[in-house]
Amino acid sequence: xxxxxxxxxxxxxxxxxxxxxxxxxxxxxxxxxxxxxxxxxxxxxxxxxxxxxxxxxxxxxxxxxxxxxxxxxxxxxxxxxxxxxxxxxxxxxxxxxxxxxxxxxxxxxxxxxxxxxxxxxxxxxxxxxxxxxxxxx
Amino acid sequence: xxxxxxxxxxxxxxxxxxxxxxxxxxxxxxxxxxxxxxxxxxxxxxxxxxxxxxxxxxxxxxxxxxxxxxxxxxxxxxxxxxxxxxxxxxxxxxxxxxxxxxxxxxxxxxxxxxxxxxxxxxxxxxxxxxxxxxxxxxxxxxxxxxxxxxxxxxxxxxxxxxxxxxxxxxxxxxxxxxxxxxxxxxxxxxxxxxxxxxxxxxxxxxxxxxxxxxxxxxxxxxxxxxxxxxxxxxxxxxxxxxxxxxxxxxxxxxxxxxxxxxxxxxxxxxxxxxxxxxxxxxxxxxxxxxxxxxxxxxxxxxxxxxxxxxxxxxxxxxxxxxxxxxxxxxxxxxxxxxxxxxxxxxxxxxxxxxxxxxxxxxxxxxxxxxxxxxxxxxxxxxxxxxxxxxxxxxxxxxxxxxxxxxxxxxxxxxxxxxxxxxxxxxxxxxxxxxxxxxxxxxxxxxxxxxxxxxxxxxxxxxxxxxxxxxxxxxxxxx
Numbered sequence: 165x166x167x168x169x170x171x172x173x174x175x176x177x178x179x180x181x182x183x184x185x186x187x188x189x190x191x192x193x194x195x196x197x198x199x200x201x202x203x204x205x206x207x208x209x210x211x212x213x214x215x216x217x218x219x220x221x222x223x224x225x226x227x228x229x230x231x232x233x234x235x236x237x238x239x240x241x242x243x244x245x246x247x248x249x250x251x252x253x254x255x256x257x258x259x260x261x262x263x264x265x266x267x268x269x270x271x272x273x274x275x276x277x278x279x280x281x282x283x284x285x286x287x288x289x290x291x292x293x294x295x296x297x298x299x300x301x
Numbered sequence: 302x303x304x305x306x307x308x309x310x311x312x313x314x315x316x317x318x319x320x321x322x323x324x325x326x327x328x329x330x331x332x333x334x335x336x337x338x339x340x341x342x343x344x345x346x347x348x349x350x351x352x353x354x355x356x357x358x359x360x361x362x363x364x365x366x367x368x369x370x371x372x373x374x375x376x377x378x379x380x381x382x383x384x385x386x387x388x389x390x391x392x393x394x395x396x397x398x399x400x401x402x403x404x405x406x407x408x409x410x411x412x413x414x415x416x417x418x419x420x421x422x423x424x425x426x427x428x429x430x431x432x433x434x435x436x437x438x439x440x441x442x443x444x445x446x447x448x449x450x451x452x453x454x455x456x457x458x459x460x461x462x463x464x465x466x467x468x469x470x471x472x473x474x475x476x477x478x479x480x481x482x483x484x485x486x487x488x489x490x491x492x493x494x495x496x497x498x499x500x501x502x503x504x505x506x507x508x509x510x511x512x513x514x515x516x517x518x519x520x521x522x523x524x525x526x527x528x529x530x531x532x533x534x535x536x537x538x539x540x541x542x543x544x545x546x547x548x549x550x551x552x553x554x555x556x557x558x559x560x561x562x563x564x565x566x567x568x569x570x571x572x573x574x575x576x577x578x579x580x581x582x583x584x585x586x587x588x589x590x591x592x593x594x595x596x597x598x599x600x601x602x603x604x605x606x607x608x609x610x611x612x613x614x615x616x617x618x619x620x621x622x623x624x625x626x627x628x629x630x631x632x633x634x635x636x637x638x639x640x641x642x643x644x645x646x647x648x649x650x651x652x653x654x655x656x657x658x659x660x661x662x663x664x665x666x667x668x669x670x671x672x673x674x675x676x677x678x679x680x681x682x683x684x685x686x687x688x689x690x691x692x693x694x695x696x697x698x699x700x701x702x703x704x705x706x707x708x709x710x711x712x713x714x715x716x717x718x719x720x721x722x723x724x725x726x727x728x729x730x731x732x733x734x735x736x737x738x739x740x741x742x743x744x745x746x747x748x749x750x751x752x753x754x755x756x757x758x759x760x761x762x763x764x765x766x767x768x769x770x771x772x773x774x775x776x777x778x779x
Contacts (some may be wrong), residue, residue, distance in 0.1 A: 176346060176361045200364035204412055204431075205404075205450040236432070245364075250431075257435050258443045277346055 167300050168213040169196040172220045179272030179285040183219035189293035194300050202246040207254035214263045218248040222269035228292045233265040322717050333717035335710045336572050344696040352381055352687050356470050368401035369676030371469050373683040376672025378471025383666030389656030390473035395538045396648050399641040404452025405677035406634040409745040411445025417739055423732035444496035451489045458482045473660035483649045493642045501635050517719035518740040519627030519712030522547025524590035527600040528675050535601040537675040543600045549622025558673035561682050575703045589707035592679025594633035599623040609640035627712050627743040665691045676701050702746040709744055716740040
């Protein structure tokens with residue numbers, strides 16, 4: 165079983181970089197990719213994996229959420245920034261992806277400019293890492 | 302009493318922005334403006350940090366064109382050290398800049414704009430997007446993704462990491478280019494060349510059906526500014542600044558990019574955080590200019606690679622001295638992608654790229670440094686001031702998108718006056734609104750790429766009545 169973890173976020177935007185911290189905590193546990201934002205060519209890259217997990221910061225939630233990437237409810241034009249559901253849909257349609265795609269959303273508190281994570285983000289980064297260890301073990 | 306119509310935020314471009322449309326008492330557009338509301342403030346983060354850290358830090362200002370920021374920052378660092386970097390390092394930087402142009406332009410052309418071209422400006426927004434293309438244009442969409450993947454792969458192979466390439470810094474680069482890297486890169490060239498030929502032929506076949514868009518989406522004379530080599534040819538990494546007017550006449554030549562502040566000024570407007578750069582001798586706003594693919598092809602006298610030279614010659618025939626329609630940014634992007642692939646292939650055979658000496662070592666020799674290069678969206682300047690210990694005192698970034706700010710405003714205004722006609726109930730047809738956005742997308746602006754976490758960007762249209770009340774709000778997921 166090949167799993168790919170894709171951490172998304174800008175580590176100069178405070179807690180927005182929390183997903184990269186989760187990858188640090190996980191070490192070399194799975195194949196991983198750090199990106200600032202999701203972009204369409206990831207559709208080609210995820211095609212060969214059995215499971216892909218998109219890790220990202222999320223405001224307005226109280227606990228780490230790991231769930232299936234939703235189907236895009238309506239086709240949406242792409243920004244320079246893609247959504248995980250769009251990457252997966254493109255990969256299925258164009259590159260034959262047939263694995264499982266998950267989102268890991270990590271609660272955060274502060275997107276102010278800077279490289280420090282808030283205590284909230286640090287705590288939930290540890291929780292996310294633990295949950296992903298269990299999933300990928 | 303006039304009414305103000307807001308469309309916000311603009312979809313499928315980076316950052317956050319809105320368009321306001323002022324209507325007169327007859328319901329006709331009297332003024333349209335493009336507002337940029339996101340404040341970045343990355344210059345502030347730099348203060349007090351060693352200048353050697355800047356390339357890595359600055360690369361994180363943008364998720365789409367990090368290489369451009371690394372290059373401009375590295376070159377500013379080269380100047381602070383007072384060194385001329387080894388030829389192998391310069392060629393490696395050139396290589397990654399071409400890869401960056403390719404991947405960024407592929408995203409703009411294939412993903413953001415091709416739904417407009419292939420499905421039509423009036424197609425329903427639920428279909429006029431990349432998923433709408435999958436049914437009938439899957440091969441086209443796949444080729445666009447693969448082109449972008451090629452550019453990203455070159456950056457990853459050489460830079461080590463795709464998004465934050467820390468391979469380059471003040472004095473040069475950190476790793477030699479290898480024959481293994483060459484072999485993989487060469488393996489991509491045939492497919493990239495074929496895909497670009499297909500796209501260019503397709504676009505040339507379609508382009509004349511967009512005559513109204515060509516004529517009214519930013520068709521005006523302006524200055525054009527770009528970097529050229531010493532003979533006036535296309536140059537993206539290191540050269541001199543040339544400025545031409547809307548007839549193609551040279552206004553200024555062989556300007557030193559390190560002295561940009563002596564001939565470029567920056568004006569402010571109260572409706573936008575992004576400044577309005579202008580050519581100082583002409584004053585503001587008369588001295589506004591365009592940068593990026595359209596400007597580069599207008600400014601350069603030749604490309605320097607076979608296919609791109611043929612296409613450039615044909616491109617120039619579309620204008621009288623200069624091509625003034627911003628709609629032709631799209632064609633210019635395709636030609637630049639072709640040129641980039643040709644240059645990448647050419648570099649693979651250049652022995653200079655494989656040199657052993659890749660870094661010039663020196664300590665701090667200057668307190669002020671400027672670096673510039675041609676980023677996908679236009680000329681990029683990084684200007685640093687450091688203290689005697691090499692800690693950053695101040696930074697100024699003059700980015701391509703801000704240099705096109707005035708042109709984007711003029712384009713929106715022109716498109717609004719031509720295409721927007723409100724119904725009696727204050728509604729606009731979707732195709733009308735899309736043309737407004739498409740006018741901005743010509744420039745592929747990247748306003749604040751670092752704010753991805755702020756979520757999706759729905760299009761909201763507020764129709765404001767003569768008494769200032771909200772008559773109607775239109776929103777669609779995008």
